[in-house]
Amino acid sequence: MANRATKLGQSLFHFYPWLFHSSLIHSISSLHSVEETVRAAVEAKSYKQLPDILLVVEKSGHSPNPFSFLSTYPFKLRTQIIDEILQSFRSIRPRSHPHIAYDLLLSYTLQSPHPLPVSLAILQCTLRAGCSPAPQIRLLLSSAWLNCQGQSVSVSRSLLEMQDIGYSPDSVMCNYLISSLCAVDRLEDAVKVLKGMSSAGCLPNLDSYASLITSMCSFRRTADAVELMKQMVNKARLSPRQGMVVKLVATLRANKEIWKAVEMIEFLEREGNLVGFESYQLVVEGCLECREYVLAGKAVMAMTDKGFIPYIKVRQKVIEGLVYANELKLASLVRERFVDLGS
Numbered sequence: 001m002a003n004r005a006t007k008l009g010q011s012l013f014h015f016y017p018w019l020f021h022s023s024l025i026h027s028i029s030s031l032h033s034v035e036e037t038v039r040a041a042v043e044a045k046s047y048k049q050l051p052d053i054l055l056v057v058e059k060s061g062h063s064p065n066p067f068s069f070l071s072t073y074p075f076k077l078r079t080q081i082i083d084e085i086l087q088s089f090r091s092i093r094p095r096s097h098p099h100i101a102y103d104l105l106l107s108y109t110l111q112s113p114h115p116l117p118v119s120l121a122i123l124q125c126t127l128r129a130g131c132s133p134a135p136q137i138r139l140l141l142s143s144a145w146l147n148c149q150g151q152s153v154s155v156s157r158s159l160l161e162m163q164d165i166g167y168s169p170d171s172v173m174c175n176y177l178i179s180s181l182c183a184v185d186r187l188e189d190a191v192k193v194l195k196g197m198s199s200a201g202c203l204p205n206l207d208s209y210a211s212l213i214t215s216m217c218s219f220r221r222t223a224d225a226v227e228l229m230k231q232m233v234n235k236a237r238l239s240p241r242q243g244m245v246v247k248l249v250a251t252l253r254a255n256k257e258i259w260k261a262v263e264m265i266e267f268l269e270r271e272g273n274l275v276g277f278e279s280y281q282l283v284v285e286g287c288l289e290c291r292e293y294v295l296a297g298k299a300v301m302a303m304t305d306k307g308f309i310p311y312i313k314v315r316q317k318v319i320e321g322l323v324y325a326n327e328l329k330l331a332s333l334v335r336e337r338f339v340d341l342g343s
Contacts, residue, residue, distance in 0.1 A: 038066040042081060047088035051098040067108040079118050079165055082109070086125045095129040102126040103134045110140035116148050117161040124162075124173040138180040145177060146189060155196025171202045178208060182215035187224070190215070206238050213244055217251040225251065226264060233271050240268070242276045249279045253286035261286060262299060277308045284310055284318065293321035297330045304337050 034056055041049045057066060070078045082105060089098045102122060109119040123141070126133055148158055159169040174197050181190035190212055197204050209232040216225035225248055232238050245268065252261035261283050265275050280303040287296035296318050300310060310318070315338055322331035 035064075035066045035069060039069050042070075042085075045084065047085045048092060050085065050101045051089075051092065054100040054104060057100060057104065065104055065108045067104055070108065071112065075114065082118055082122065083165060086122065089125065089129070096131050098129065099126070099131040102129070102131055103137065106133060106137050107140065110137070110144045115144040116158060117165060117167070119144060120159070120162050120169070120173060120177075121165060121167040123176060124167060124170065127172050127176060133176075138183050141177065141180045142184045142186060145181070146186065149189065149192075155192050156199035159196065159200035159202075169197075169200045169202050171197065171205050171208060174200075174202055175205070175207045175211065179211040182211050185219075187212065187215055187219070187221070191228075204236060206232075206241065209236070209238065210241065210244055213240075214247055217247050220251055220255055222248075222252055222255055222257055222260065226260060229264065230267065233268065233273065239273045242274075242278070245275060245279050246282065249282045249286075253282055253289070256286075256290055258283065258286040258290050258292060258295070262295060265302075275306075277303075280306070280308055281310060281314070284314055288314070288317050288321060291321070293318070293325040294327055294330065297322050297327065297334050300334055301337060304341060309338070309341055 034053070037053050038050065041047065041053060054066065070081065073081065085101070085105070089101070092098055102125065105122050106119060106126065109115050109122060119141070123133065123137075145158075149155070159174070162169050174193060178190045178193050181187070181193065194204050194208055194212060197208065209228060213225050213228055213232075216222075216228065229240060229244070229248060232240065245264075248264065249261045252258065252264065265279060265283060268275055280299065284296050284299050284303065287293070287299055300315075300318050303310065309315075319331050319335055322328070322334065
């Protein structure tokens with residue numbers, strides 16, 4: 001029965017595509033299942049019909065995956081079909097219209113016995129279309145990637161396997177992979193992806209480092225975060241966003257590592273990177289919390305050199321702390337600086 005339905009659907013696609021499109025939803029609900037209709041579209045190479053067919057899946061929460069029938073095809077043919085589907089989607093407008101099809105293809109391939117590299121190609125097309133993969137894709141992608149790496153396959157080799165099916169890795173796709181690994185607390189594996197990107201022909205960018213540094217800060221792995229920030233600035237020659245600097249300084253402050261926070265600001269400025277008011281303010285407050293009053297005074301002087309003035313309560317505490325520490329000369333200099341700046 002299913003075979004007859006498939007043949008009927010295929011003939012409808014082949015001879016009367018306009019008729020199939022106009023009665024699409026009715027045919028799915030009355031004559032064909034979603035799987036049968038998708039299979040008929042694939043067999044007829046009417047790939048552009050798939051996004052409209054799969055709208056039914058979104059509305060009904062349909063299960064199982066309608067692309068599961070692809071498992072009955074030989075691996076090479078299956079890969080070829082998926083490539084043809086992806087190529088056909090390029091001309092669809094708006095480009096995000098096939099987002100359900102992308103998600104279902106990703107879900108199917110990532111759970112198949114050989115998920116890479118075809119799932120990476122689907123992911124790349126998804127992101128280039130401006131689509132955000134479904135939340136569960138991160139977990140599936142991480143699992144598939146870790147399983148591949150568990151077979152002692154290098155990062156660059158895993159990425160470059162995309163070339164065997166006509167695709168090339170890019171930084172956007174790799175960044176999604178990095179953030180997915182970070183989301184499941186596999187920071188070491190995410191670092192390996194970062195380091196292996198260059199060998200695969202795609203240089204890490206600011207987003208590549210941002211995901212990792214932010215995740216490291218969330219776990220208070222400050223030593224790793226500081227080292228990665230320095231690598232980003234020194235080796236990659238990238239300037240961190242202010243939000244990244246604030247996140248790192250705030251974490252160092254929370255860990256009572258205020259000297260490292262001061263050193264980080266000095267390093268960034270020495271390398272020609274701008275440091276904003278919020279980062280300086282966090283450092284000065286951290287110095288006061290740790291009773292490092294001299295360090296607080298020096299940080300304030302550096303802060304005012306940039307035209308930044310601490311909040312009034314912080315100004316008062318810095319001067320009081322310096323007096324308490326018997327650093328009267330520095331207290332006088334700080335007070336004079338505040339007066340000069342009209343505060």
